Amino acid sequence: MTQEKSGRETGTWTVKKGMAEMLKGGVIMDVTTPEQAKIAEDAGAVAVMALERVPADIRAAGGVARMADPAIIEAIMEAVTIPVMAKARIGHFVEAQILEAIGVDYIDESEVLTPADDKFHINKHAFKVPFVCGARNLGEALRRIGEGAAMIRTKGEAGTGDVIEAVKHMRCMMDEIRRVSGLPEEELMTIAKEMQAPYDLLVEVARTGRLPVVNFAAGGIATPADAALMMQLGADGVFVGSGIFKSEDPAARAKAIVEATTHYNDPEVLARVSKGIGEAMRGIHVGSMREEERIQTRGW
Amino acid sequence: MVAIKLGVLALQGSFIEHARSIERCGARAVAVRKPEDLEGIEGLIIPGGESTTIGKLMTRYGLDQRIRELAAAGMPVYGTCAGLILLARRVLASSQPVLGMMDITVMRNAYGRQVDSFEADLRIPAIGDTPFRGVFIRAPRIEVTGPGVEVLAELDGKPVLARQGRFLVSSFHPELTGDARIHRYFLNMVSDMAS
Numbered sequence A: 001m002t003q004e005k006s007g008r009e010t011g012t013w014t015v016k017k018g019m020a021e022m023l024k025g026g027v028i029m030d031v032t033t034p035e036q037a038k039i040a041e042d043a044g045a046v047a048v049m050a051l052e053r054v055p056a057d058i059r060a061a062g063g064v065a066r067m068a069d070p071a072i073i074e075a076i077m078e079a080v081t082i083p084v085m086a087k088a089r090i091g092h093f094v095e096a097q098i099l100e101a102i103g104v105d106y107i108d109e110s111e112v113l114t115p116a117d118d119k120f121h122i123n124k125h126a127f128k129v130p131f132v133c134g135a136r137n138l139g140e141a142l143r144r145i146g147e148g149a150a151m152i153r154t155k156g157e158a159g160t161g162d163v164i165e166a167v168k169h170m171r172c173m174m175d176e177i178r179r180v181s182g183l184p185e186e187e188l189m190t191i192a193k194e195m196q197a198p199y200d201l202l203v204e205v206a207r208t209g210r211l212p213v214v215n216f217a218a219g220g221i222a223t224p225a226d227a228a229l230m231m232q233l234g235a236d237g238v239f240v241g242s243g244i245f246k247s248e249d250p251a252a253r254a255k256a257i258v259e260a261t262t263h264y265n266d267p268e269v270l271a272r273v274s275k276g277i278g279e280a281m282r283g284i285h286v287g288s289m290r291e292e293e294r295i296q297t298r299g300w
Numbered sequence B: 001m002v003a004i005k006l007g008v009l010a011l012q013g014s015f016i017e018h019a020r021s022i023e024r025c026g027a028r029a030v031a032v033r034k035p036e037d038l039e040g041i042e043g044l045i046i047p048g049g050e051s052t053t054i055g056k057l058m059t060r061y062g063l064d065q066r067i068r069e070l071a072a073a074g075m076p077v078y079g080t081c082a083g084l085i086l087l088a089r090r091v092l093a094s095s096q097p098v099l100g101m102m103d104i105t106v107m108r109n110a111y112g113r114q115v116d117s118f119e120a121d122l123r124i125p126a127i128g129d130t131p132f133r134g135v136f137i138r139a140p141r142i143e144v145t146g147p148g149v150e151v152l153a154e155l156d157g158k159p160v161l162a163r164q165g166r167f168l169v170s171s172f173h174p175e176l177t178g179d180a181r182i183h184r185y186f187l188n189m190v191s192d193m194a195s
Helices: A013-021 A034-043 A055-061 A070-079 A093-102 A138-146 A164-180 A185-195 A199-208 A224-232 A250-262 A267-274 B015-024 B051-060 B063-072 B082-087 B181-194
Strands: A027-031 A047-050 A084-089 A106-110 A131-135 A151-154 A214-216 A238-240 B005-009 B028-032 B043-046 B077-080 B088-091 B102-107 B118-122 B132-136 B141-145 B150-155 B158-164 B167-170
Touching: A013 A151, A013 A214, A013 B118, A013 B132, A027 A034, A027 A250, A034 A047, A034 A070, A034 A250, A047 A070, A070 A084, A070 A093, A084 A093, A093 A106, A131 A138, A138 A151, A138 A164, A138 A185, A138 A199, A151 A164, A164 A185, A164 A199, A164 A224, A185 A199, A224 A238, A224 A250, A224 A267, A238 A250, A250 A267, A250 B051, B005 B015, B015 B028, B015 B043, B015 B181, B043 B063, B043 B082, B043 B181, B051 B063, B051 B082, B077 B082, B082 B088, B082 B102, B082 B167, B102 B158, B102 B167, B118 B150, B132 B150, B141 B158, B167 B181
Parallel strands: A027 A047, A027 A238, A047 A084, A084 A106, A106 A131, A131 A151, A151 A214, B005 B028, B005 B043, B043 B077, B077 B167, B088 B102
Antiparallel strands: B102 B141, B118 B132, B150 B158, B158 B167
């Protein structure tokens, strides 16, 4: 936290977490060029994730996936007025320092990139810029929040267009929140141990019945119906990675997914926006993947 | 006494936080996603969020027109952050769809990007002597106010809370604090309108 003119305090937990609150009910889209960023903004995206390659292409390319070239990120920041996020590798706090220096609005410490540290994540409290992190269950979400993440997303299985893993992770998180809600305090230490969750944060979840930060869905969302499914399962909003710009008609699909996320409980709207938006990304069936091809297991 | 029924525009953004703040003041909150949800509400809150997203969804579903009609017929409206942009008559360097009902000129993101987002104590005589904790997130700045606009709070010489008759705007987010004084102020505006 920093004190500035007229008693302004920047980088506080309230403004970090509050920024994510402003994204709720919205769609955050992966983009790789200023032109794609404009398409996303025109469709009604609440933010864009600036990347060199979308997850499906990262998968196809293989090798080491790193933070994007800052020139690409800056060009995207120039092109749109909505918030711009960017990804840093797990544990790579220098990539995060660089992203903070160029002024991105949110950093995704992401398993989609090749991890830079096999034991430790970034100490996100040390930054003014807020972080979002992936999680598959409540324990993982609370560990990331303990490290300073101000927003959580399900990991799903990025770059596949197969929603099953995002569903699994969202259901798991919601089930575990329901399981601990209202439990007597003497039971919480043992549960914290089982879930590998920081005790104080687990106590907060048990007391309030919800995660202390906003929780988006990510990893495999490819259709308006997928987005609405995740919202009905309890997501606060959705990230769409490869699902838009790997589809036949990105502009139409992007717009349809935005409307489906707002009107997720209205099947008539969902039916209307699902019509005539071209083919979805082809995708990879997660069940047919080898264990080592899954990126959701990255993160500690 | 029947509780006041307020609509909260629920297309995107911090609408749940606004609904909670209103309910803490003893009023009822209704989520507004379509024009028909506006029927029977006594006032409307347009929350914080992404103003380009909210503006587009509002237009696509014909909400903008119905809100303008109801406001013209006397419905009070309170806009926070993105809501302030949508209420403004003029938004600098932008062609995004807005409601354009209040005589103010606004510059989006004028307080900077997210790393510049901040909290600051505000002096707001209209709601009492205790300072109000203003939470500013990629906040818009009110650059010019028309003659009918009353400035209720300032920061570094620029208005951050302003009122014009039945319209109220703040560039900060009272819904993110536990302090419901501004929501109560708006509820008083609504009940004054009704009586």
